[in-house]
Amino acid sequence: MSVFDDAQLKAMVPERHSVRKYSSGLNEEDRKKIGDAIAEINSETGLSFVLVAGDPAGIQKFGMKGHFGGATDYIVLAGKESGTLESDCGYWGERLVLYAQSIGLNTCWAAMVNKKEVLKHVPDGMKYGLTVVIGHGAESGEDHKSKLAEKVSNLSADSPQWFKDGVEAAMKAPTAMNKQNFFFELKESGKVLAKPSGGMFSEIDTGIAKVDFELGAGKSNFSWA
Ligand SMILES: Cc1cc2nc3c(=O)[nH]c(=O)nc-3n(C[C@H](O)[C@H](O)[C@H](O)COP(=O)(O)O)c2cc1C
Missing domain, CATH: 3.40.109.10 (NADH Oxidase)
Incomplete structure (x- = not known):
């Protein structure tokens, strides 16, 4: 198990x-x-x-x-x-x-x-x-400042709730120097593409953020492009 x-x-x-x-x-x-x-x-x-x-x-x-x-x-x-x-x-x-x-x-x-x-x-x-x-x-840390959802995804008013939930969770993920160098794109096919948006540690940041996205969105609601 x-x-x-x-x-x-x-x-x-x-x-x-x-x-x-x-x-x-x-x-x-x-x-x-x-x-x-x-x-x-x-x-x-x-x-x-x-x-x-x-x-x-x-x-x-x-x-x-x-x-x-x-x-x-x-x-x-x-x-x-x-x-x-x-x-x-x-x-x-x-x-x-x-x-x-x-x-x-x-x-x-x-x-x-x-x-x-x-x-x-x-x-x-x-x-x-x-x-x-x-x-x-010795302490529990604190919330980090975040970019707007629109800067890290193609979220729009028409996006399904699961996509919104996924992006919101991804914005809570740890990233190098809190740069949030990732982008989540909801494709017309309904699949989601997670793209590193460049810069140091962007690949690792995107791998990290995919976990938080998946947990927020619910794995059964979508698949990765
Ligand atoms: C790839 C990567 C490298 C990091 N390197 C350091 C580091 O060397 N020193 C450090 O204090 N924090 C490091 N961090 C932590 C980030 O500064 C932290 O995740 C970010 O500021 C967001 O804060 P949070 O994790 O409290 O949400 C790193 C995070 C990531 C994802």
């Missing part, structure tokens, strides 16, 4: 915020749950996500504490080199992030890490995608 429950993940979309201060790392039970979730993703997708617990050198920028204060654990998102590795890391990483939120953990996607340390944990033959810091937050 899957550890991922879409109704539970959907409820976490408005709850999840980036957290950069932590009071404690993962306990044994957390490690087991996150480990099981990672094992499920890896076996389903062929990705190679790795939980790095109790070895915070990779998330302490150049040895300085404070960037992700109090954090001791992180997840390395990695996989075989492919044209879709970034968007796959975004998509499956976001499902993991929302699952973590559902079991009382906090997270922050992190491009700025001590890469030399982080790369030590990438399995042989795999390519590094990104890092997600994880732990018990």
